[in-house]
Structure formats: C-alpha cells, structure tokens
Amino acid sequence: MTALLAVPLLPLVAAAAALGLGRRLPRGGGELVVGAVALALAGLASLPSDAALSATWFESGGYRLTVGLAATPLTRFVAAVVAGVAVCVGLYGLGYMAGRDDRPRFFAELGLFVGAMLTLVLSSSLALLFAAWEVVGLASFLLIGFDHAEPGAAAAAAKAFLMTRIGDVGLLLGWLLALAAVGTTDVDALVGAVEGGRIGPGTVTAMALLMLAGAVGKSAQLPLSAWLPDAMVGPTPVSALLHSATMVAAGVFLVLRLYPVFAASPGALDTLFWIGAATALAAGLIATAEADLKRVLAWSTCSQLGEMMVALGLGGPGAAAFHLAAHAAFKSTLFLAAGIVQERAGTRILVRLGGLARALPFAGAAFLVAALSLAGVPPLSGFRSEEAILAVASRHGPGTGALVVLLVLLGGIYIGRAGAATFLGRRRGAVGPSGPDWAMRAGLGLLALAAAGLGWLLAGRFGAALPFAAPETEAGWRRLGVAAGLLGLGLGAARGWSGAPALGALPARLAAGLEAVTEAPARRTLWLARTVPAVEGALDAGARAVAGWAWRSAGWAGRVEEGGFGRGGDRLAAGLAAGGERLRALQAGRLYLYTLGLFAWTAAALAAGALMLWP
C-alpha cells in the first residue's frame, strides 16, 4: 500500500526539495522533480491490481468524510498517462528553463501540479478529489502567471482562475449533495447507491449536472472556454502538460470516474453531448482562423475535449478514455514542437513563420507525426481513438456519425494549416542560431513516439484492461473518417499556406463573439467589485461627515473650555486651594485623620449591616 501512497507523494516531496535546494543543483531542481515523477510512474506499474487505502477523515453528524486512494483500472490508466506525459514534458522543461534564475520555483510549481493531479486521479473519495482539484487549479494559476513580465500574463492567470472557479462551485455543491444523499464521500459508495437505485432520479440528475459544471470549467467547454487560449501566455511546458494533456482532461476524467452517475441520468448525458458538440464545432472552426500557433493548438484542445464529451454523452466512455490518452500524447507533442519553433523564430504568429522544416528538422518531424495523428491517419494513435469515437457515434445514428466525421475534417484543416504555415513554404522571418538541447529533444522525441505508437498499445493490452466495452467500427464509416482527415489536411495546407485563415474570416468573428459572451460573468464580477466601493464610499462619506462634525465641535468645545470654563475653573481651584490652606492651618493637618475616620465609620456600618442581614 505504501507504493500507492508514494505515487502522489513523490512529486510533492520533490517539489518541496526543488524549492529548497534548487539553487544549488545544476538543473535548478528540475532533475529531482523529473526523477520523482519517473519513480512514481514505475510505482504505478508495480502496483498490485485493485490496491486501495481509505480512512475516515472526519465525521459530522452522520456524515462521513473519507480520504483514500484506489488503483482501479481506470484510475491507473489515467494516472499512467499523467505521469508519462509529465516525465516527457519535465525532461523538455529541463532544457527549456536552462539558465533561468527562477527555475526552482518553476519546477516546484510543476511538481506540486503533478502530485495534485495524481492525487486527483487516484482518489477514491470525493472530498480528496475536490481538494486535489482545487490545488491543481491553484498550480495552474501560478504557472500561467509564471512570467510576470510577459504582458497579459497576470490577467490571463486571473481569468483562468476565475472562470474555472465558477465550475468548481458546481463540483463543490455536487459532492456536498452526494454527501447529503449517501452519507459518505466514498466514490464506490456513491456509485453503488446510484446503481442500486437508492437515490431519487431528480437528485441524481441534479448531482450529475452540478458536477458537470465543474467538468465544463476545467475542460474549457462552452460557455467557460475563453480562458484556455489566453492561458497560452504561460511557459510552453505548462501549456503542454496542464493545458492540453492533463489538467484540462480532468473534466473528462471526472465524468469517466463517475460515469454510472451520469449514465443514470439521461438528461445529464444529453447535456453532456450538446455541450461537447457545440464546443467541438465552435472551437474547431475558430482554430482554422487563429493567427497564433499556440492559440490554434489551444482551440484545438477545446475541440478535442469536446469530442471526448460527445463520446461520453453518446454512451462511449471507453472511446473517450482512449481519446484522452491519445490526445495527451499528440497534443503535448505539438505544443513542445511549437515551443521549439517559438524559441528559434522568436514569434508564434503564423504569418511571420514559414519554411522552418529545413532549420528545425527534428521539431518538424515530431510535429508532422503528431499532426497526422490528430487528423486520424492510420496507424497512428489518433486514428485508433477517433475510430472508437466514430464507432460509438455511428451506432447512435447517422447524424452523430456525420458530426464526428465533420470534426475530424475540421481537425485536419486547422492542423494542416498550422503545420504548413509553420514548416513549409518560404521563410518569412529570421531564425535564431542555437538548436534545442538534448533534454528538449529527448522529451519531444519520447512524446512523438507515444503519439505514433500509443494507438497500437491501446488497441491491445492497455485498452483491454479498461472496464469499458469498445464497439467495432463499420468499414464504411472508418473509410469516411480517414478520408475526411486526409482531405482536411490537404485543404488546410493548401488554403493556409501563408498563415491566412483556412475557412475565411467568419470563424474569427465567431471567436470574438464567443469571447464577449463568455467573458461577461467575469467582467460583471469585476464591475460589481468596482461599483460596490462607490456605494460604500457614499456611506463612508456620510459617516466621515458625522465624525468630522463631532471632531470639530469637540475642538470648539475644547477652546471654549480652555478660554472660559478652564480659566474659571483654575480660579475656582486656586480659591479653593487658598481656602484649604486656611483650613489646614486651622485644623493643623488633622484633616487626613478625620477623613480616615469617616471611611472607618462607613466600613463599620457596612459590617454591622452585613452581620444583621446574615441568616
């Protein structure tokens, strides 16, 4: 059981060590974090099946809050994806951050993130899952804003934080509702109660919808998607690890983990499908027009996560889990390649890139593999997972099947455009001298290999371990899907050669509209925060006026006192003193004795009264 505990703890300990000792280490503590995550990955592999540990955290009047970790096939699978991507991205980060003074902080935050994410995935308790969910959000906030000097970094971090927090409220209320209904935060107990029909359908739907809000916020689905493209101001390893492969997939993972709850509520599944479909389409369209390479990839992430939501909504959790893994591999490859492009070319704007294949053959090759995988070209990983989604969708009906084919086509278009505009054609900007160092190459290469080969692994042993059935795809739909991907790639490359939008200007306008609508809540909050102090100020001014008036009148009274009463009082006192002096002379100083006598008399009278009153 200690191995299970060590999996999330190792990165956390390494994070603390990196913060403390990082300055004295050659790689700024990054080697500690990468090593710890690799150890955690090895620990995951060596775990006995169904390892679990659980304890009661505290009880509150009939409610039991538990903490616990469990290595079920699903949690182990997703944890392995998280740790695997984290090792590769961490390796890349060693090179990416080389020579920077603030490296220890970076690696400490990265380690904190990985530890929290592994806790989130392995948790068997909703309370612990929520705790980790919060810490993951905190780490994302810190990492997006890592480069304080970068314009817009602080604003983007705040925006990401506020928008995901809106969803988190739903998750909090969702698990509190589950706690109220089941009496414990244990996930298995909740699933058992839902499957056994012990919870009313209304409560299940409410619970599922509330938790869905959390998933929507974290996975950047509509209407909470605008934060993800802005988060791209963060360092590239952060974009690759948090904002494409792992953290944003936490929403999809949440639905997967609690799938029986969602499956018991048709309304929640329908909502899931429609949100996913709308996000996948809108984000895919916007990605064809986005001018910044990393933002193209960010919108693509929204779109791909939407595709997973579509699969989940149509009753295909297995396909969603496949795509989660495949997407993690190929999207982080794309990001890491984009990071190398940015480092060499000094920009991410597509119209200023171009013709980099010659200068950056390694990054170009990795990008190509991952892009083909994204477009669903066989036999790469994306082909396998998109085929699985297509199988679920086409079984559901021709309409949904056509939707997935359309999404594959869109994916081909935007990634074809981004790839062609970056690596092919004429060079439109200068290229810096130095190439990526070995660590960056190693991380990128490993991920590209995974993007290529993971599909084969998934179709075989790995996938079989998952507790979800995977339907077969009909040959016709499969051919249609592959054709759509290839067509999209060609179309995107041909239309977007120079970095121009591949489908005209309409998607850009869609992006602007979407941004305006989805930012409204955040703007509203900040507007309120600005207006409320004005009201407060008015109240305050009133109070101040009263206080000021009292203060002035006190001063005035003081002057009157000083000039009139004071002087009079002084004379009175002087007169009394003179009288006292005469008296003193008269009584020859025995006044004190007389006073004392008076006190003694009083005391005696009191004592006598007390004695008489005593029973």
Place this chain on the structure above:
Amino acid sequence: MTGGQAMGGCMDLGAVAPEMVLAGSALALVPVAGWVRGRWRRLPAAVALLALLVAMGLTAPMLTAPPREAFCGTYAVDPFRGFYQLVIEAGALVSLLALGSHFRGSEQEPHHPVALLMATVGGMGLTAATDLGLIILFLQMVSFPSYLLVLLVRSDGPAQEATLKYFLYGAAALAVMAYGLTFLFGLTGSLNLRAIGAGLAGADRAWVALAFGLVLVGYGFEMTLVPFHVWAPDVFQGGTAPASGFVSVVPKVAAFAGLLRFLLAAMPDGLAAWPTVLALLAAATMTFGNLVALRQASLKRLLAYSSIAQAGYVLMGVAAAGQAPEALPAIGYYLAAYLLMNLSAFAVVAQVERMTGSDALAAIRGLGRRAPGPAAALALALLSLAGVPPLAGFAGKVFLLVAAIEGGFAWLAVVAAANMAVALFYYAAIIAETYFRDPDRAEGPASGAGYAWALGLCTAGTLGLGIAPGLGRGLAQLGATLLR
C-alpha cells in the same frame, strides 16, 4: 430580611470565577500601568498572560457542567458558555502575545493589557448573560476597551479618526439596541431571556419583529454584518495590526455567542422570521465583503473585508441554528478556526507593518524570501480562510454548508459556495505577492518572541483542527448544550 436572604441564595461567585480573575487583574493593573518604568513595563503583560491562563483553567470545567443559572437567573453556567469563553480567552491570549511584541519598549507597553483584559471580560460576560440589562452592559464593556485598544498606536496616525468612528457608530448602534430591548421588556414584563421567550409566544408579531430588528443592530455592529459594518474597514486600517486582529476576533465571537443565546432562548421557533432575515443578511454580508475585498491594496483593509465575509459564512450557520442540530457545533468549530487563521494573518501583517511602516500589498512583496517562517504562516492562514483543504477553514466551511443544507437553506449554501470561489482569488493574490515576486526591500519583518509564539500557536491550531477536525468538533459539540 427576605431580600437579603434571596440575595444570599443567588450569590454564586464560583459561576463568575474566570471573569473575576480577569477583572481583578485588570483593576489591579490600572495603578501599576501608570507607575511602571523601564523594563518593568513588561510586568502588566506578564500578569495579564498569567491571569488569562488561570481563567482558562477555571473555565474548562464548565465544558462538562450541567446547565444551571446563577445570580437569580441573570447569568448562565453551561457548556455553551464554557466553550465560547475558552475561545475568547484563547483569542485574547494570542492577541496579547502579538500586542506585547508590538509595543515592546514603547510608552504604550504597560497600557494595552488593561484594555485587553477588560474587553475580554466583557466578551466573556456576553456569552453567559441571560438578562437584558447585563447583555447591554457587557456589550458596552467589550466595546469601550476595544476603542481604547484601537487608539493605542506606536506613532500617531489615523487611529484617532478610526477610534472616533468606532466609538460614535458603536454608541449609536448600542443605543438603538437598548431601545429594542425596552420593547421586549414592555411586551413581556421581564428582563430574563427565557421568561421573554415564554412571554413572546402570545405577543403581537409586529412588535416582536420591530424589537428584533432593533436588537439586531447592536449584535450586527459587533459582528460586522452588512449594513452595520461601515466602521470596520476604517477601524481595522487605522488601528495597529495586532489591535485590529483583536477587534476582528474577540468582540465578534462574543457577539455571535450572545446572539445565539438571545435567539435560542428569547425567540424560539423562528419568531419574527429570524432564520430568513439572518439568511438574507448572511448572503448580503458574504457577497459584499468578498466583492469589495477583490480590489483592496491595503492588507488590513483587505483583511477587514475578508472578516466581514467570514462573518457572513458564520451567520449562515446561525440562520440554520433553530432547525439543524448540526448548526451549533458547526458555528463553534468555525469561530475557533476563524480566530486562529485570522489572528495568524494579522500577526504577520503586524510584523511587516512594524518594520516597514506600511500595510500595503507591496510591503509583503517577496516576503517568502525575506522571512520564510512568517510567510508560510501567512500563506497557510489565507488558504485556510479561503477554505482550501486540509486546513481548518475547509472543514469548518463543510460543516457550515452541511448545516445550511440541513436547515433548509440550500440556496444560501449555493451563494456561499460561489462566494468561496471568488474569495480564493484575493487570498491567492496575496500569496502570489509573497512568494512569486522579487522583494523590493531587503529588511525582514520585525521579530519578537510574542509574534513567534502567536504565529506558532495559530498555525499549529489551523493545521491541527484541519487535519483532525474530529477533536475540535467534539469540543464544539460539547459546547452546543445551552441553558434554554
């Protein structure tokens, strides 16, 4: 003669032993504080510390005592009182440690323990008083020394204005409350809370509602409920940080305990719709506090708005207290947690303020590098205030939310959850400023054994209550028994 006998029968000095120890020490310290010079100026603080420890020892047995009344039904001896008095004494103790370090070597050093002890006695009395006259007396008694504490500053600043505002507002609020209490007396002919509770059953609803509305002003003033909070930001900012910490904790805890006793004894069965009124006030208080806190650049002001918001969370539990048996322990637990985390935050601000003379957000920039210990304590305190697990604030918020849902205020739980989401934002902004910015200045914060002890106690408590909430909750459960 019978009057005397009755007097003798009511006398129960054991019931007020902790109060007498503290009040006696405070009175004895009055001449001492005027006379001591040089290093003897530390004497009053040491005496006060000793008195507080003795008082805590005398209070603890009440946690398990069977509820009874003393002084002819005007004063309660029950576990409820024992629990809240312990919380208040603990708050006073930690505040005393921080204040002692803060005023070390200054003219004010011997004076603050006197004011602190008197305010503490007032707060303690408020938790136990079951008589309208005593309630108003103790409310005054907790307020007046607090005004004096705010006025004590190392160097002249906006403290005078703050004190005046505090004083005037407090005087008006308590006068309104006293007026409200006269209605209760007029309706029932009694000053005793339980007799009032029995007598109000047949009274005219409109008059009861009016009386409740007036009475709430006084409690609302001490608890910083919107719209009676207007004094708090200026006073917290104008006062010196440890004094602001004291004012943010002790009067507030005392007023919550007093309000609970008042509501449960004198207004049973949700008379005057107090659960709904308080739920609405809670929603307004937390929303307002959090929204305004979003845009503060002064730490003390930010903590003031934060403490307003925190009062809103607790009030959520009070609103449910008549319906849900979970509510009383939840409130007790949360107030104890609030005391620890808030005093911890104020102690760090005090250290920074003492050294840099500023409580601006920029003053703690890069504190993580300049002073790792206080910075970590501050971060823990803020995360706990925000409700991040596994700290005390998280468990407390879960208890309160569960109590609200149980008490039929699911909508309020939703509002509170949304507020907690917003609140993490400004707390995290401070933490980011502490750890992720390079320091502007080289000097560390002021150090002192008192600060270190205060921070250590608070941090240990925040962590301990958070990791093992069972213990704290068990104590709060004990304290849920009150004389009704």
